[in-house]
Amino acid sequence: MDGEKYLFSLSRFGIKLGLGPTLDFAKQLRDPHKSFKSIHVAGSNGKGSTATFIYRILKRKYLAGLYTSPHLRRFSERIIVNDEEIPAMFVDEFVKKHSSKIEYHGMETQLTFFEYTTNMAFDFFRSKGVQFASVEVGLGGRLDSTNIIDPEVSIITSLSLEHADKLGGSIEYIAKEKGGIIKRGKPVILGKVPEIARRVILDIARQSKSPVKEIVDYTARNIDLSLDGTSFSVKTDVGSYNVKLKALGDYQVNNSIAAILASESLETPMNGSDILYGLQERQIPGRFEIRRRNPLMILDGAHNSEATRVLSSNIKRYAIKDPLILMGVLRDKNSYNILQNLAEVSDSVLLTEPNEPERKKRVEDLKREARLFFKEVEIENVPKKALDSAIMSGRNVVITGSLYLVGEAETLLDEREKSERFPVEIEGLQKPTELIE
Incomplete structure (x- = not known):
């Protein structure tokens, strides 16, 4: 069976916000999302780059996974373990073994492309023995299929009115949706967002007793932008970093600072040399x-x-x-x-x-x-x-x-x-x- 072709056939069922079917399917798979630690990344812009930076840092110490969307060249780019994309054979076998129709509240329910793919990604991570994964939110946060994970750190990179038709028509409502990835007592990294959204997210974090680090409190200095790369220095609560990125664009400064703060906020923090080495890898495809x-x-x-x-x-x-x-x-x-x-x-x-x-x-x-x-x-x-x-x-x-x-x-x-x-x-x-x- 052509698993990838079958997956894309599920796109006709559109986007459904809600965790019920995703959780039920995960239960059938024996909860693969509970087999690894994770960092969760949401945001209107910058979440893909930030998730990639984090993955590159994590793999310095762990068998690491990366789940992002959409892909650029091919579907397998979405699901990566230690720089190896998910093989077509795994996709074919998974699709052959697991139906996209499940019993949900006593009724047959059709899983969407993203609900099905997210669980397949987590099952692949488990099969490869992934220890830590960087997971990018698909849409919004609170009701996104990826939100079945229990991350050590949650990141909200930015916020705009994109997808207001699906998430709600106001900045406040969208902020509540993205703030829905915050987990009780777990650290939150917050990017630069409109003040009204900031207040909403900080209130969610306060109610969840989750400590927050805001990127605006960590000023990048000595920024040097060239078409060969980006360099800057930044001082955090933990250490000082002279960062060199292959990634281009001034916006990658804040994305990489988010990755630094998240890496420092883990239960077992990443060390400075691993953080710097991970950040200086190759350009990020499709981002300047x-x-x-x-x-x-x-x-x-x-x-x-x-x-x-x-x-x-x-x-x-x-x-x-x-x-x-x-x-x-x-x-x-x-x-x-x-x-x-x-x-x-x-x-x-x-x-x-x-x-x-x-x-x-x-x-x-x-x-x-x-x-x-x-x-x-x-x-x-x-x-x-x-x-x-x-x-x-x-x-x-x-x-x-x-x-x-x-x-x-x-x-x-x-x-x-x-x-x-x-x-x-x-x-x-x-x-x-x-x-x-």
């Missing part, structure tokens, strides 16, 4: 990722208003001059604000459609909005043709708007590299103090 230079090509999965605002800020900060924006978005995103933010750094946009037939926003609809902000607007429905056109332009290119589009671009660029028609140059990149023409 350089794929080439001369001209420059950057892939960034920014897919909402706040993320594209930060992306535009970084394009300015790295002095990347008037790049061609290649973008596509999903229908449920605020494309108006996304386009408005990106128009701050470019006059030209090439619109395409992510390979998500049921969720993509049509380029014809996007074009009407884009003309309000960009002088030059072109459309190409097919991402491969759009990428070819962007490369042929000879300009600096930023590919963004959707993780699905970025993932497709990653695959297409991989194919080009293999055919040796598109060599990638990463060495000797310029610093942002120099204008990249």
Whole structure:
């Protein structure tokens, strides 16, 4: 049986917020989520990078697992143990053995893609003997399928009105949902969030008797941003760190500080050298990722208003001059604000459609909005043709708007590299103090 194909067939059942079916399925599997320790990461933006930083730190000491979503190139990227992706054979056997239909409150219930996949991930972790896992929330927090775990530390990286239609229409309500991952007596790391959300989350933590560390209380100093990496120093309650990241973008400073604070807050804290070594690993795919230079090509999965605002800020900060924006978005995103933010750094946009037939926003609809902000607007429905056109332009290119589009671009660029028609140059990149023409 093609397990992966079967899993994606479950997507037609949509998203259901609630832990009941997930817990019932976990019980059938003999509760694999109880077999390992964990850190839980929620947030509107930054949670994937933060979860990855934490995983890289944990594997310095433990047999470590990482569960994130969505994937970029392939499904197996979502579930990793010590840098090995979940094998197709495990997925096939799991699907063959375990039905996606369960008895729930005396009725047959159909599990969703995420409910089923989350339990499969935890079962895989158990089968591999994972000691510690970094787990990214899928949507929200309180009712997300991942919230069956009992983490040693919970992290909320950021908060915005993204997914307000599913989580609630106000910042306060969304804050309550994300604050739902806080566990009684367990430490909480809180990123920079709107003050009204901050008060809600701090109140949840107070009621749970959970100590809170706020990232805004730990100032990064001597920040140096270059296209070779990011460095800064920070002093915590435990120690001082001179951090060097391969990851690019000023937002990765706060994400890595969150990872540091979480690693220090474990029942058995990670030591400083393991923290620094874990943070300095390779770039994080799809997060201000350089794929080439001369001209420059950057892939960034920014897919909402706040993320594209930060992306535009970084394009300015790295002095990347008037790049061609290649973008596509999903229908449920605020494309108006996304386009408005990106128009701050470019006059030209090439619109395409992510390979998500049921969720993509049509380029014809996007074009009407884009003309309000960009002088030059072109459309190409097919991402491969759009990428070819962007490369042929000879300009600096930023590919963004959707993780699905970025993932497709990653695959297409991989194919080009293999055919040796598109060599990638990463060495000797310029610093942002120099204008990249």
